[in-house]
Amino acid sequence: MTEANKEKRKAPPVPALPEETIATSEVVLVLGGPVRVRGLLLRDRLDLAISKGFNRVAIMLASCVVDEDGEPLYSAGEWERFGGLDQKRFDIAMDLWTKAQDLSGLTPPVEGKAKPKN
Secondary structure, three states, X not given: OOHHHHOOOOOOOOOOOOEEEEOOHHHHHHHOOOEEXXXXXXXXXXXXXXXXXXXXXXXXXXXXXXXXXXXXXXXXXXXXXXXXXXXXXXXXXXXXXXXXXXXXXOOOOOOOOOOOOO
């Protein structure tokens, strides 16, 4: 064994995706219980980067809003229908999308506030 092999660097552990449970009364009523919103995975971030138009919202919701087992709550097409049904569902979808953006580091920093370092 060479000296270089003895001092081989170990990779640091990969941090967990940021996530938050959303359990507002409207979310619980409309979606049947609390939901988890998590940050984007690399593949999801790439999918989002190449998608166009308003479908980006549905793609992000499908990637980031998950059930208790970590499985997507709805597909992008289902989120499209959900958000189009009425104002209440639209507002819930937009709130969840905003949270997903925050957790994924895609929200522009607010003026006067420093962007957190990862």
